[in-house]
Amino acid sequence: MTSKSIQACSIADVAQGTILARVEIAAPPERVFRALTTDELTAWWGPAEMVRATAFTIDLHAGGAWRSEGVGADGKPFHVGGSVLELDPPRKLVQTWEPSWDAHGPPTTISYLLDAVGTGTRLTVRHTGFGARAASCESHAAGWERALGRLASHVAPQPELRFYLCRLLPSRATFMQDMTADERAVMQAHGGYWRGKLAEGRVIAFGPVADPAGVWGVGIVAVRDEAELRTFQSEDPAIKANIGLRYEALPMITAVY
Known part of the structure; x- marks a missing residue:
């Protein structure tokens, strides 16, 4: 089973x-390690609507020894604890894991590995020892994705984003049908540019629209402000090539995604 979010995967x-x-976090290993090994953990372990430390x-x-206590979505208390097996701050922490909600079997083992990546941290969690408890393994995987996403947001909060619907308008109604070889090369570069932004999380979705009056492109982008939106558009190969394409952008009142 594989699951992904913008920030974390498991x-x-x-x-x-x-x-x-x-998960990759825009903070140094020392900062991330502190969030993992102090009572600061109660500020990010969750999400709160499901479980609250x-x-x-x-x-x-x-x-x-270590121990965490909390309250589940049903209002019932829980705890999880164990012992520290290995410690190499701020690069490595290995500990056993014995949750009150999954007492059917021997303790499992968690390894936190923190690697410096530029000015940030790549945090890798390896959780082993589930044996034949497939359901428990799957549920813990989903839990780790949520927890690491929350950790990343807590340690390095992301700026609030604004969403825009962008229309890329062609120079002529028949552009898609009769574009030249040079124009086709530009549009291929344009597609690569938008796919890169999609991978970065700056684009939610994009593609051509089959308008009877003439095909045009549409995309939903997430940016910090209008200045970033203008930069996003001006760096697009479709605009830089100066072949008559232009953008129209409308701010979204709200975005659900």
């Missing part, structure tokens, strides 16, 4: 009873 190998989860303690040395 993969559960139920045959091996293993989970691999990863209320307390966290850890004896931060090999052999030390």
Whole structure:
């Protein structure tokens, strides 16, 4: 099973009873490690509508105990704890995992690996030891994706984004049918540009619209402000080539995605 979000992803190998989860965070390893190993954990472990951590303690040395307590969506208390197996701040933390909601089996093991990537951190979580408990492995994988996404948002909050509907209007109604070889090359570069922005999370969706009056392009983009929108448009190969294409953009009142 594979699941992804804008910030985090997780993969559960139920045959091996293993989970691999990863997220990249715009903060140095020292900052991320602190959020993992202090009572700051209660500020991001969740989401709150599903589970809320209320307390966290850890004896931060090999052999030390750790414990987290909280309340589930049903209002019932829970706890999870274990012991520290390995410690190499701020690069590595290995600990056992013994949750009150999954007591049918031996403790599992979590490894946090923090790698510096530029000025940020790539956090990799490896959760092993589920054995034949496939359902537990799958549910924990989904939980890790949510938790790591929340951790990334807590440690490095993202700026509020504004959404725009952008129309790329051609120079003539028959542009799609009779474009020249040079124009076709420009549009191929334009498609690559938008696919790159899609991978970055700046584009929600894009593509051509079959308007009877003439095909035109549409895309929904997420930017911080109008200045970033103008830069987004001006760097598009379709605009830089100066072949008569132009953008119209309308702000969205709200966006649900």
